[in-house]
Amino acid sequence: MRLHRLSLTAFGPFAAAQEVDFDELSEAGIFLLHGPTGAGKTSVLDAVCFALYGAVPGARQSPGASLRSDHAAAGTFTEVCLELTVAGRRLEIRRRPAQPRPKKNGQGFTTERAQSWLREYDAKEGAWKALSRSHQEIGEEIAQLLGMSRDQFCQVVLLPQGDFARFLRADAEARGKLLGRLFDTRRFAAVEERLADRRRAAEQQVRAGDERLLAIAHRMEQAAGATAGDWPPPRQ
Incomplete structure (x- = not known):
């Protein structure tokens, strides 16, 4: 996954529209997001997560949090727009959370429902193509392309405010499942299962061979009768 551009309006501490050009920042190969406490560093990461999953990490998504x-x-809508390339596809995700807005007729406010838009850039036509406005469809599409749930994305990619330590303290099974999805270890699991099948087949062949040898030994013992003398009897 590669981020190209992030714009956010009325989001977190940012009252006016702000834009982050990740392509320009990435020209140096690596960049650092820094600033004093309250400058909005975490809000930038929250905006990326919100664009992708329609929710922000951890407690900041708790009931009542805005x-x-x-x-x-x-009259300014809270909105986040993220342009990115993932799995070879250039996408644009735009989201607005549920929020109050002035009534069009009369005084007071009404609640504007949450909205989402997903578009894909068609390089052949040189234009953006609308894909969906369904929260569920967009969520399923992004989760499938990234191969991670929101919690997994926050633990492994964003690593905000101590969540990396929580990932390290997770049990081996939980980390194994997550890392397996991240690095697509299904082919290794398939090889492991294939080897296990061959081991079981070999064990079955050995048992069958032992049973045949034992049966032959019993027949030899019966045929020898008293002439067998002190020969040891066949053993299982």
């Missing part, structure tokens, strides 16, 4: 900036103008 993604909307307290400093935004009443």
Whole structure:
């Protein structure tokens, strides 16, 4: 996955529209997101997560928590837009959380429902193509392309505020499942299963061979009768 551009409006501490050009930042190969406490570093990561999954990490998604900036103008929608390339496809995801807006007729506010848009860039036509406005469809598409749930993405990719330590403290089975999905270890699992099948088949052949040898030994013992003398009897 490669991020190209992130724009956010009335999101977290950002009252006005802000844009992050990841392509420009990535020209140096690596970049650092830094700033004083409260500058909005975590909010940038939250915006990426919200664009991808329609939710932000951990406790910041708790009931009653608002993604909307307290400093935004009443008529400005809280919105996040992320342009990225994943699995060879260039996509644009735009999301708005549920939020209050001034009533069109009369005084007061009404709640604007959450909205999502997904588009894909068609290189042949040189234009964006609308794919879906369904939260569920977009969520399933992104989860399938990334191969991770929101919790897994936050633990392994974003690693915000101590979540990496929580990942390290997770039990071996949980980490194994997650890393297996991240690095697509299904082919190794298939080889392991194939070898296990061959081991079981070989064990069965050995048991069958032992049984045949034992049966032959019993027949030899019966045929020898008293002439067998002190020969030891066949053993299982």
